Amino acid sequence: MKYVDEYRDPGLARELLTGIRRRATKPWVLMEVCGGQTHSLLRNGIDAELEGIVELIHGPGCPVCVTPAEAIDLACDLARRPGVLIASFGDMLRVPGNHGSLLDVRTQGGQVRTVYSPLDAVELARREPDRQVVFFAVGFETTTPATALAVLQADRYRLENFSLLVAHVRVQPAM
Structure with a gap:
């Protein structure tokens, strides 16, 4: 290969x-x-x-490792709500919070979808107008522009069913 x-x-x-x-x-x-x-x-x-x-x-660890358990718990709680769909990067699905993971919630019937970019979550919101699509935004500074672009795109489409659960973290400057 x-x-x-x-x-x-x-x-x-x-x-x-x-x-x-x-x-x-x-x-x-x-x-x-x-x-x-x-x-x-x-x-x-x-x-x-x-x-x-x-x-x-x-260093500090990857975004998956450093995302607070409370943010994962909130994503899980949202995914359990009727009419709400959590869109997340796949590597976050198995990460446990204090009360389980997004994968656990999905196996229990919660609405969790894997996306490869924030723009995929926007497209999901376009295709699912009757659901509130919440993008679980994790990552360092390098991922925030893509999240911001998703907000701009959702605004262009006038989507009222797209929102973010933001858990971005910042690498502290060396100096």
């Missing part, structure tokens, strides 16, 4: 490490944001290979 298999190529990995060593004129400090990134770096020994060249700092 193109691209995926390239990341598993030990020869390519060695070339990349050699390139990093050659280009590093002084020690670099990098922050990985997601726990999955941290796990991959440690599991594959990349941190040891870059010792003295790159200092890895563990």
Whole structure:
């Protein structure tokens, strides 16, 4: 499989490490944001290979990991309400709040749909005019423009059945 298999190529990995060593004129400090990134770096020994060249700092965690349980609970409560549909990214469905996950709610009959972008949630609201479609907006600064674009698009369509449950988080500046 193109691209995926390239990341598993030990020869390519060695070339990349050699390139990093050659280009590093002084020690670099990098922050990985997601726990999955941290796990991959440690599991594959990349941190040891870059010792003295790159200092890895563990960041805040991915949006899935840092979304407050209370926000997940609120999304679950909304999905249980008649006439309300929660639209969420798929990786949020299994994340537990204090009282279960969106996937639990869906298996109990709650209205939860997976979307791949905030604009998909807007289209869902267009197709489901008799339901209040609530987009569960999670992510860092990089995802907020897409959420804002969804609001603008919903306004253009004059949708009154589209709303947001916002749980965006901010990566704190280093300086």
